[in-house]
Amino acid sequence: MRGPAWPIAALLVGYPVWWALGFGGLSVIILAVPMGVILWRRRPIRLPRGLGLWALLLAGYLISALALGEMPPGTYGGFGTGRLIGYGMRLALYVSLLTMVLYLGNLTKRELPQLRLVRMLGVLFITTVAGGLLGVFFPSFAYTSPVERVLPGWIAQNPFVQNLIHPTAAQTQKVLGYASPRPEAPFEWANAWGSNVSVLLIWFVVGWWVYGGRHRKAVAVVLTALAAIPIVYSLNRGLWIGLGLAALYLVVRVAGRTRLAVCGAAALTALVFVLSPLAHLVTQRLDKPHSNDIRAFTVSHTIKAARHSPVIGFGNTRNQTGNHRTITTGKTDWCTECGHPPLGSDGQLWLLLITQGLPGAVLYVAFFAGAVRRHWRDRSPIGLAGVLVMLLVLLYMFVYDGLVTPLSLYLISFALLWRNQS
Template identity: 45%
Template sequence: MTTAAPLRPNPGPEPARAGRQPADPPQHAAGGENRRWSLRLPTAWPVTALFVLYPLWWALGLPSFIFAILAVPMAFQLYRRGTVRVPPGFGFWLILLAWVVLSGLMLDITAPNTLTPKGFGRFIGWGIRVLNYTALTVTMLYVLNLSERELPRKRLLKLFGFMAVVTVVGGYVGALFPQLKFVAPLNYLLPAVIAKEPFVYRLMHVEVAQVQEVIAGAASSPRPAAPFEYTNTWGENMAILLIWFIVGWVALARGPRRLLGFLVVAAAVFPIVYSLNRGLWIGLVVGAVYVAVRMALRGRIVVLVGLALATGLAGVAVLASPLGNLINERTANGHSDDIRTTLSNGAVEAANHSPVLGYGGNRALIGSNRSIAIGKSATCKQCGNRELGSNGQLWNLLVGQGWVGALCYSAFFLWCLWRFRHDHTPIGIAGSLVLILMLFFQFLYGALNTTLAYGLISVALLARNDLELRALRREARLAAGQPPTPLALPERRFR
């Protein structure tokens, strides 16, 4: 394997070789023989199916399995290509994958202050995690190794943008029709022993929103979740997808397309606020500040002023509307803060007791954040048996794979962030922001599966953009009659 550091562009069609796709056949001149229609799927069809058909996979109950299913043809294509490029810092990611597998040896060990693990469900959960981590890795490598002809970066931006629109629509459905739920068709095909497992049961009983008691003294609040399993997943995915949508439909768009992009961004405000997702709100603020800093460092004062005005006007409009009261009430009611603190402390304690391999997965906490004698009841539905590792990707890794797994996860994204820090194109800035949000959200939300998939695909997109920038620098040096040198020249914006 090779790393992304020595990525080499493909300047033109290559002769067909073993393990590589043949060059495109010559096209007939105008007025010549008609082109033949082919039923052969395009090379990048698994990526298109992953994005465009995701609402269908969600409705069928397949969101936790579709990545593994589509990873099979992806892996087959990678195998046929022979040499496979890998992103920077991939060694950290390989260690994490190995630790996810090896941590299965600890599934029968009891973590401090947790219930003794029982039942076959823990092995099912561990197997699904191994499968999904592997599948998402294959997805990242697959997108990275596709050529610009096979999957143009603009098309990938369109796929991200499509999912952003779907997520906004899902937010409205969840907010306006919170009681809508149904049983996924796949549920009727599963053996009863598997369908009754809590993890599988939750996937098979599809809900468009989670109705929770978030604001004290108020009725239960419907929080959008569609087309994902949980409202927190909806929130972190909304942030990541909206970033790529803005790149494809605002920053790189013109005319009516850009106007439509602004309208979609404006439409996203209602479900974003209505989700009561403080992590999403903070993430968007972090994103705005990061982009402002990048623009200031590049001397893009006009863009910076425009961004500040748009953000200020949007903030005033939201605060002056009924949504402003909702934000104030949610900010004043941190109903989950005590629970998160208890679970975070428990995850650190578990990692300290098993720092190398962890315990293979989440563990049920004895009692609750209030008392070890308190359990779930009709009057206290949020009491008892909280799961260590359920309050964020970082805490999940600490419990499941110990300090080694948690450090490798963060090190991979930090390494990529540092490696692509000089990419000042829209893709470079947006991709770096996604990596920052991946590091931020790990303290609040779990990443498997969709969020981690979008994060790893973003890494692949950054690496491919870096490949193009290297090619442009080399062309500039050759045009100037300079010998090859590692010195960077000013980049051209991606169009």
């Protein structure tokens, strides 16, 4: 926590405190203020290749505010404070992430060594596993945070804000035909937990196994085994696919003894898993594609709505009339299943289409795809891990929203690749 790198330590190592207070994913916005001050004092500021695309993405989001009052056909809801709050919070996050990347890239290796930053991400992985186990064994755990208590009711009760400031251990959904708790602590949604645990696992392996001594490697084995429990109970198919692709990536990109070790570890893990009670739960989940119809409805109507403002989008999400089962909108006493997620809530790509139009989606893809292209030849452990995270970002954009905490981890991984070049 000493020296100019303290904001990152406060963000990653201190994240459980932020979550307990009710800030959670908003902590990066708060810590971007001291990061910006440090950057200002260090002028001139170094810039990474590709950051111009993120700056254009940010500029496009500013322009999209012009369409906040517009309503595409088939949607409902008026132009009010809720829409403005959602827009403002996303804008603050995009600006904060830009500040964070510049801050990380302008710290020297002496001020913040690469391995120290990787191990900070590993500490957050440990926090994530603990939160996942809390969600599995104590799914009803929740409380009113200090931030929630002091905010005015009209802000605190906004659904988007409520997910960010109200600490809960799990989301309970009828995925398997009965109430199933899906871990989400210490993040804002169950899907955010799934995206984050996969990214953090990659950096945990690098920091604790690849660069770890005997004791760290022993801890890595135990914690990875424990992580399997909430990973399976999350019922998160996107996460499972991401981990499978990560294993395939390693087999393809590493060579020699490392490849044999990866294959052996994968085979042993698969055998232990098949013999464990967790395998039955995975089979149940694959047999019940609970969210397919919901996702298909949301994505198709998001694309239809985006066609009415393809250049600048609508600045924020919109609510579609009806859902995949009925034309009725909203939950009622006689129809508890009638509600539906907002348009753009089933993946960052679809969110960008509805909020910023086609240019926003293209800029997002170009930013992360460009990082893969530039750093593909970096075969160091950090280079291999960073490129893998960039590839997962391009996969997850179809099924996961990047807001709020996932984008923070994506951009920290981008900064690690940038710092690794020098």
